[in-house]
Amino acid sequence: MKRWMLIIFVAAALATQARIAHAHFGALIPSDDIVSQGEGRIVTLHAMFIHPMDNSYMQMEKPSRFGVLFRDKKIDLTGALREKKVGEFSTWTANYEIKRPGDYVFFVEPEPYWEPAEGRYIIHYTKVVVNAFGLERGWDAEVG
Template sequence: MCYRFFTLPLLLLLSTVCHAHFQTLLPSSDSVADADDKTLTFLLAFTHPMAQGPLMSMEMPRQFGVFLDGKKHDLLAQLTAQQSPNGQQFFHARFTLTQPRDHLFYLEPAPYWEPDEGQLIIHYTKVIVDAFEGVSAWDQLVGFPVEIEPLVRPYGLWTGNLFRGIVKHHAQAVPFAEIEVEYFNDDGVKIPASPFLTQVIKADAQGVFSYAMPKAGWWGFAALIEAEHPQKNPQGELVPVELGGLIWVRTRDMIR
């Protein structure tokens, strides 16, 4: 999979627009059926996926792993730090699938200080990969403070399918939660105006939301909640903390 972070004309056009931060956790595939193609590669980057930049520098994550059969398996040792041309750090990882079942990959990044917003940002992120058609537990939860529980199997999706989920905070549904949605725009979709960068939807009274994905590719859903307690920024000041529960899903076109 090819990832692009910088599309100069687009960034110049949108240079005055404040667009959404998204933590990516993108595997090379969401569904693996061929044993000869069993090694996944991952992109872990903190960026603006629809605008394809700029990239924000990541520190070493607090957690990165895979959730299997109700147990966490630490994969931090599989991370390889990379740098963008501007010196911003992001990570790649590799993982070889061996078991026919759903693999829930999860990430807790280190808090990111955003001085323009006066807050720290922590985006708890996950993606589910189907390995060898061993459908098992695609709706399992990691147990993050903020998390989206999928109500639709989050792989094997066609373009135009409706994705639905429940926003949960400490395992409880969040009524009328706000969810931001962005497409990972690595194929250069033209942005007609700034409202098209980030789609914004609200959950219903039961914390349930839905969104029909209009294009093939990776889509990120970010449920955003302010933390109950502030934390210290790099200057030692207590500041608000934005907690995000993110899930990435992929859609594909029907081709004859």
């Protein structure tokens, strides 16, 4: 009986141990996520591929799609992307001028990359919402 209790205790202890996540993610970081009256209306967006737990970057090729969804209208901003090197890695930035109240849903679709551990190509679809002038409408819109 004591042996089984020890086995159960060890199994439970191992199952509850915190694991370090070594995953990587696409990230889309705005310079400001709430634009208010009297502030600058230019938002800079920074698209990158990162290992957040290691605080490190990975190479990101130019995204195949980058844009904003505002009031049910998609605007292609791919042409506005500019490469920004962080060390040896490429990240991408773009500026966008906020003009009207509401939620601006910025999105990025990177090029697929090969993930050897999973034996397949992966695409990290990423979006971020920037609210303008207090009108919270459209934040939950699907980019599609």
